[in-house]
Amino acid sequence: MSRGWIAWVLAVAAIGAGHASYGWPGVALAGTVIVFWLLLDFSRAMRAMRRAATAPKGSVPSAVMLAARLRPGMTMVDVLPLAGSLGEPVSGVAGEHYRWTDAGGSAVVAIFGGARLQSWDLQRPETNEGPDEGPSRTA
Secondary structure (H helix, E strand, C coil), rough: CCCCHHHHHHHHHHHHEEEEEEEEEEHHHHHHHHHHHHEEEEEEEHHHHHHHHCCCCCCCCCHHHHHHHEEEEEECHHHHHCCCCCCEEECCCCCEEEEEECCCCCCEEEEECCCCCEEEECCCCCCCCCCCCCCCCCC
C-alpha cells in the first residue's frame, strides 16, 4: 500500500471518527484539518520548486553527496531540496531520466517511474591516474 492510499484511508477515518464523536461539527473539523494538511503539503512543494528555480538547471554542489542521500521511492519534491536545482532531462532515453552535475564533473542520473525514484547512477569522470599513481607519501 503506497503512502497516497494510506493518507486517503486516514482522511476517511478522520471524517468517520469526527461524525461518530461530534456529528456534523466533527465532520467539519475533520474536513478543516484535511484541507490544512493539503495546504501544508502544497506549500512544501511550492517552496521546493521556488528554491530549485533560482539555481542553474542540472547543477548540484556535490553529486556524491546527492547520490548518498537518495532513497528508492522518493518523489521529485523530495529530491529537489537535496539537489537544490531542477534536474537536466537526459535526451535520447525513454522515461523520466534526470541528471545533476557538480563542478568536478561527477554526475547523478536519477530514474523516475510512476512519479517515484526507481534508481540512480553516480557517474564519475575518468582520471588518468592509476591506483598506484596517486600522490607519493614519504615519512
